[in-house]
Amino acid sequence: MRYLLRYCRTRASERCFIDMENNAIEKTNKYLAGTYARQNVAFVSGHGSYLVDDTGREYIDFGSGIAVNGLGLQNSEVNSAVCAQLNKISHTSNLYYNEPQGELGKLLCTKTGMSKVFLSNSGAEANECAIKAARKYSFDKYGEGRSEIIALKNSFHGRTVTTLSATGQESFHTYFMPFTEGFTFVEAGNFDALNEAASDKTCAVMLELVQGEGGVIALDGDYVNKVCKLCADKDILVVIDEVQTGNGRSGSLYAYMEYGISPDIVTTAKGLANGLPIGATLFNAKTSGVLTAGTHGSTFGGNLLSCAAAVATLKQIDQKLLDGVKAKHKLIVNTLSALPKVKSVTGMGLMLGIECDNNKEIVSKCLEKGLVVLTAKSKIRLLPALNIDDKTLQDGLNILKEVLQ
Numbered sequence: 281m282r283y284l285l286r287y288c289r290t291r292a293s294e295r296c297f298i299d300m301e302n303n304a305i306e307k308t309n310k311y312l313a314g315t316y317a318r319q320n321v322a323f324v325s326g327h328g329s330y331l332v333d334d335t336g337r338e339y340i341d342f343g344s345g346i347a348v349n350g351l352g353l354q355n356s357e358v359n360s361a362v363c364a365q366l367n368k369i370s371h372t373s374n375l376y377y378n379e380p381q382g383e384l385g386k387l388l389c390t391k392t393g394m395s396k397v398f399l400s401n402s403g404a405e406a407n408e409c410a411i412k413a414a415r416k417y418s419f420d421k422y423g424e425g426r427s428e429i430i431a432l433k434n435s436f437h438g439r440t441v442t443t444l445s446a447t448g449q450e451s452f453h454t455y456f457m458p459f460t461e462g463f464t465f466v467e468a469g470n471f472d473a474l475n476e477a478a479s480d481k482t483c484a485v486m487l488e489l490v491q492g493e494g495g496v497i498a499l500d501g502d503y504v505n506k507v508c509k510l511c512a513d514k515d516i517l518v519v520i521d522e523v524q525t526g527n528g529r530s531g532s533l534y535a536y537m538e539y540g541i542s543p544d545i546v547t548t549a550k551g552l553a554n555g556l557p558i559g560a561t562l563f564n565a566k567t568s569g570v571l572t573a574g575t576h577g578s579t580f581g582g583n584l585l586s587c588a589a590a591v592a593t594l595k596q597i598d599q600k601l602l603d604g605v606k607a608k609h610k611l612i613v614n615t616l617s618a619l620p621k622v623k624s625v626t627g628m629g630l631m632l633g634i635e636c637d638n639n640k641e642i643v644s645k646c647l648e649k650g651l652v653v654l655t656a657k658s659k660i661r662l663l664p665a666l667n668i669d670d671k672t673l674q675d676g677l678n679i680l681k682e683v684l685q
């Protein structure tokens with residue numbers, strides 16, 4: 281067996297033997313489906329806003345596992361809650377009652393004013409549930425034929441066939457036809473186009489308030505409010521996809537709160553359980569009774585470990601944390617928009633898009649210098665932990681500035 285000796289950059293006294301034929305990168309490339317364009321690094325641990333690779337090198341994390349580790353890695357409250365739950369019971373069927381799901385439902389509803397929650401495992405599942413519920417709401421009230429959903433061009437709602445059908449980006453549609461019927465796409469920000477598309481066949485409008493995968497572009501507030509008013513007048517449901525914007529990332533618990541709107545259905549996932557898989561679909565009073573026994577379900581949905589993690593996560597998203605998100609947003613925007621190579625900085629809270637040339641090259645150069653950043657279309661995307669401390673944020677920004685210059 282061959283071994284490679286790699287130098288430990290953070291702790292020079294330690295040296296690591298990396299098995300060239302049986303390490304994470306080799307095994308992944310050989311045995312896992314090649315669905316991801318992965319960076320050439322294997323992370324083995326982390327703490328707060330730092331990731332550690334298999335040589336012991338530390339990286340500042342401005343990606344949070346794509347908006348998942350919102351409270352950083354090894355968050356002590358989340359870890360304790362998950363370990364305590366693991367030592368009691370990690371799974372039981374949804375045919376029975378359990379405390380973590382009940383507590384999570386209560387927290388989500390009391391913090392949002394929504395009435396009921398369906399728990400699942402991912403963002404795509406949360407959106408599938410929303411689509412089914414929107415169609416059933418209309419079916420129950422108006423009968424067949426009122427099942428169309430208006431979504432926005434450049435949106436992203438997931439990778440299952442139906443959530444891909446709701447996704448307004450052609451690049452995701454190649455190869456997978458035929459799609460689920462009944463989705464119409466209109467230009468984001470063009471109220472007249474949406475008004476024209478809304479017909480007596482429309483049951484819902486589905487929006488990401490900040491189009492994340494589409495390039496971190498926030499929708500205009502007047503536009504969103506006009507859309508909501510139109511929907512209320514026509515009894516068209518407003519479904520807000522907060523899979524990426526949710527759980528404090530926007531500077532409010534949910535981005536819809538920043539817009540001052542009252543959606544009928546809200547979906548969320550990613551940062552809800554700070555690293556454990558979960559999805560949640562929230563229903564307001566109007567839609568709370570739509571899903572009845574047997575109309576939807578999931579074996580793992582509302583897994584007890586994920587729910588315990590989500591309860592511990594939500595309890596930490598308080599006003600102080602949210603104020604910090606807004607302050608850090610300002611600092612990042614002011615720092616980066618002053619750079620000549622930066623054409624614009626877009627987004628909300630700690631969900632930011634930096635328009636510049638050669639974003640992929642910048643990601644690689646940042647990684648070489650010990651900073652993890654992401655892309656969204658042609659932009660650099662930053663999704664740091666909401667509780668990143670000022671020094672780590674500044675150190676990361678210094679690396680990014682150096683690379684961007």
Ligand code: PLP
Pocket residue numbers: 402403404405407436437438439488492493521522523524525549550
């Ligand atoms: N909706 C939005 C807005 C997203 O950003 C994503 C993922 O990036 C999804 C849905 C799909 O979430 P998941 O990957 O958890 O299925």
